[in-house]
Amino acid sequence: MSMDAAHKSWWQIFEVVFGVPFLAAILLQWLVPLSLPRGFRTPVGIFAGGVCIVSGVSLVILARREFAKQHQPTDPGHPTSAIITTGVFSFSRNPLYLGGVCTLAGMAVVLNWPWLLVFLIPAWGACHYILIVPEEKYLSAKFGAEYRRYTSSVARWLGRVWRAKQP
Numbered sequence: 001m002s003m004d005a006a007h008k009s010w011w012q013i014f015e016v017v018f019g020v021p022f023l024a025a026i027l028l029q030w031l032v033p034l035s036l037p038r039g040f041r042t043p044v045g046i047f048a049g050g051v052c053i054v055s056g057v058s059l060v061i062l063a064r065r066e067f068a069k070q071h072q073p074t075d076p077g078h079p080t081s082a083i084i085t086t087g088v089f090s091f092s093r094n095p096l097y098l099g100g101v102c103t104l105a106g107m108a109v110v111l112n113w114p115w116l117l118v119f120l121i122p123a124w125g126a127c128h129y130i131l132i133v134p135e136e137k138y139l140s141a142k143f144g145a146e147y148r149r150y151t152s153s154v155a156r157w158l159g160r161v162w163r164a165k166q167p
Contacts, residue, residue, distance in 0.1 A: 014097060
């Protein structure tokens, strides 16, 4: 892989990897309507879905702000000149993707679109192989030990990695 960018094609973006399944889910929901079980369609379930939406959108906004603050691109084909470890990147290596997944899962619950939950599973897998794996290879090749230190302390999706001190 060239060191100039992790992704080179216009379609190697969240909007395509999750957008196509999102549109397919809407079409299927229209053609073959399904309903979530009653437990999801309670005020508590809808509130939880709303919390997922707000949390997801917040993660995306905060991640985009960190990219802008560090003058780093988010579009395919543009090289990265620094690893972002501040803000939401201090507890998720992929806050943009995590935020998108949370938003879509919340929408599925709030809008009662079970097809969206069904399609979210393969989209998440596609995200791993189409977006995350190439990004991790690119960042590891470009930043070496610095990136490995970051990956050893921050989880791919959510949380800090705590390691016991060696004696």
